[in-house]
Amino acid sequence: MIIKNPPMMIESLSGIRALAILLVIFRHGVKGALEKFNINIDSPFVIFMINGWSGVDLFFVLSGFLIGYHLQNRWPNEPSKFESFIRSYIYKRCVRILPIYYASIAVVLLLPTSIYSIHSHNVTYDLAIHSVFLQDYLGSNFIVSLWSLASEIKFYILAPLILYFFLKVNSKILLIITFTVISLILYSQYIALSEELSFISYSHFFWKYRAPFHYAFLGLFIGMILAIFYAKDGIPLWIKNKGNIVVLFSLALLTFILSSQSYASDNANWILTIFIIAISIALYSLLILGAIYSKSLINKILSSKISHFISKISYPLYAIHMVVIPCSLQLSNSILQFVVIYILSSVLSAYILHICIENPFMKLKRNF
Structure with missing residues (x-):
């Protein structure tokens, strides 16, 4: 059974997007603060913020679901309309992603090095890499966080083809394919990591086992599978009827896992980390489904004005927040000052990008 007349917007997912960006800015903020301030890195609260990298996995699952x-x-009912459908899809994805993406790169190239210094040894080369979205494989030397957009773009290209195939298979086959893909990705990571003979730094792990699309694909893929089952009305009744409990359970377990130890530092157990990423993806999937079926207070919080505002600026905030960290550190004499300056400057910069660049292009997208 296919859900008839599904809503174009699922309001409660604004809160999920807001949570994702907050986790990411916590992660990068605390990493910057550790360089200057004396912070207790054994504190569960600090460990939780250090593990905010998992916010990217939440973004991936959410992005896969929404796409x-x-x-x-x-999806067109007639084959003759498929070409125009694909053209419209490509246009809307480009208008949604490219303006902020290239604007953020332009900003860091124009800023004086006293405010933000890029790590590029060859700007022309890195511009070429970013222009074809290969920074997930070859290094994101302008703004590190832009690595994930390279994976998202690749997924956007593949998404209609994946969906075209999956819409033709039944739910049992789809589940088999899903578990096969999960198993192959985790097994390939496990084997590759097991063959590493020397000490593996976080940077080495990140660029070899975390950032490349063929590994980052997992969260995006799972999100799309969720969307297919949701559209087919194939979500289990216990999730539909207990959305609030599912949200609270997912958040509680995620908080416990992400507060227990750092999974992304030089002395981490990388085999454990790849499985923690997979577990986080599973819990984020539950969280998204729980949010969709949430009710009363939890639904109001997820759909609140503050959630909508953070969600609205989440993309420019993701793109620009790392740029303000060095300057925020320079202007701060205490951790409290840093937090205030970092958050305010990140939000202000993101809002300016949203108003001046993102919003005008979004109007074009809606009018297409």
Whole structure:
């Protein structure tokens, strides 16, 4: 059974997007603060913020879900309309992603090195890498966080093809394919890590086992599978009927896991880390489904004005927040000052990008 007339917007997912960006800015903020201030790195609260890298996995699952959801809502009934459908999809993805992406790169190239210094040894080369979205494989030397956009772009290209195939298979086959893909990705990571003979730094792990699309694909893929089952009304009744409990359970377990130890530092157990990423993806999937079926207070919080505002600026905030960290550290004499300056300057910069660049292009997207 296919859900008839599904809503174009699922309001409660604004809160999920807001949570994702908050986790990411916590992660990068505390990493910057550790360089200057005396912070207790054994504190569960600090460990939780250090593990905010998992916010990217939440973004991936959410992005995969939303792309799958909206593609299915607009999927043409007649083969003759498929070409125009794909053209519209490509146009809307480009208008949504590219302006902020290139604007953030332009900002860091124009800023004086006293405010933000890029790590590029060859700007022309790195511009070429970023222009074809290969920074997940070859290094994101302008703004590190832009690595994930390279993975997202690749997924956007593949998404209609994946969905075209998956819409033709039944739910049992789809589940088999899903578990096969999960197993292959985790097994390939496990084997590759097991063959590493020397000490593995976080940087080495990140660029070899975390950032490349063929590993980052897992969260995006799972999100799309969720969207297919949601559209087919194949979500289990216990999730539909207990959305609030699912949200609270997912958040509680995620908080416990992410507060227990750092999974992304030089002395981490990398085998454990790859499985923690997979577990986080599973819990984020539950969290998204729980949010969709949430009710009363939890739904109001997830759909609140503050959630909508953070969600609205989440993309420019993701793109620009790392740029303000060095300057925020220079202007701060205490951790409290840093937090205030970092948050305010990040939000202000993101809002300016949203108003001046993102919003005008979003109007074009809506009018297409």
